[in-house]
Amino acid sequence: MGFFDLAAPFYDRILHRAQSHQLRYVARFLSPRPGEKILDVGAGTGVLLAQLHGQGAQVTGLDRSSAMLREAEKACPGCQLVLGEATAMPFPDGSFDAVACVDALHHFPVREKALSEMIRVLKEGGRLAILDLERRHWLTRLIQSGEWLLAERSHFYSAEELAAWLTHRGVECEVEPISPVEYLIKGRKKS
Numbered sequence: 338m339g340f341f342d343l344a345a346p347f348y349d350r351i352l353h354r355a356q357s358h359q360l361r362y363v364a365r366f367l368s369p370r371p372g373e374k375i376l377d378v379g380a381g382t383g384v385l386l387a388q389l390h391g392q393g394a395q396v397t398g399l400d401r402s403s404a405m406l407r408e409a410e411k412a413c414p415g416c417q418l419v420l421g422e423a424t425a426m427p428f429p430d431g432s433f434d435a436v437a438c439v440d441a442l443h444h445f446p447v448r449e450k451a452l453s454e455m456i457r458v459l460k461e462g463g464r465l466a467i468l469d470l471e472r473r474h475w476l477t478r479l480i481q482s483g484e485w486l487l488a489e490r491s492h493f494y495s496a497e498e499l500a501a502w503l504t505h506r507g508v509e510c511e512v513e514p515i516s517p518v519e520y521l522i523k524g525r526k527k528s
């Protein structure tokens with residue numbers, strides 16, 4: 338049983354404040370039109386799914402923890418939830434108008450593979466929202482040490498590293514710092 342399977346029942350209670358702060362920025366960037374198809378990678382307990390679903394989007398959440406997805410089902414009844422790996426997504430190329438990944442990228446075992454998958458499943462012109470923690474910040478280092486103690490092998494990018502990697506692969510990026518330690522990459526896949 339993994340870390341998130343154990344944490345799932347308490348996750349929202351512990352992280353409620355951080356989640357609602359992050360959600361504001363991500364939802365504002367994505368601002369979905371009704372019917373748009375949006376994928377949340379590492380969707381966890383489904384807080385973003387619920388918000389975007391409420392705005393009329395057709396949302397899909399992918400996560401490798403079945404316990405987290407059980408919580409997501411409660412938060413967002415009617416959302417499509419998929420148990421799976423970010424590094425090998427079961428979706429055809431160009432399936433989504435937007436892809437989000439919030440506070441999850443640093444958990445993925447091969448981050449570059451997961452990022453390539455996000456780009457692959459995104460339509461041309463589609464939006465990519467990635468929110469994560471700044472690699473060089475002291476708080477990130479502290480969180481990383483804590484996660485390693487809990488056997489979660491987290492690795493972080495700086496915003497500049499991540500934006501450069503994505504730009505090189507055809508995603509135009511703008512970086513929005515949303516706190517001293519968190520950034521949001523606002524990307525668009527070139528046509």
Ligand SMILES: C[S@@+](CC[C@H](N)C(=O)[O-])C[C@H]1O[C@@H](n2cnc3c(N)ncnc32)[C@H](O)[C@@H]1O
Pocket residue numbers: 341356378379380381382383384399400401402405421422423424438439440441444445446
């Ligand atoms: C810190 S939580 C963030 C959850 C949610 N995005 C949020 O903002 O509340 C990270 C999530 O990523 C999921 N995850 C970790 N590694 C994964 C992988 N390789 N493939 C898919 N999901 C993964 C975990 O199960 C967990 O639900």
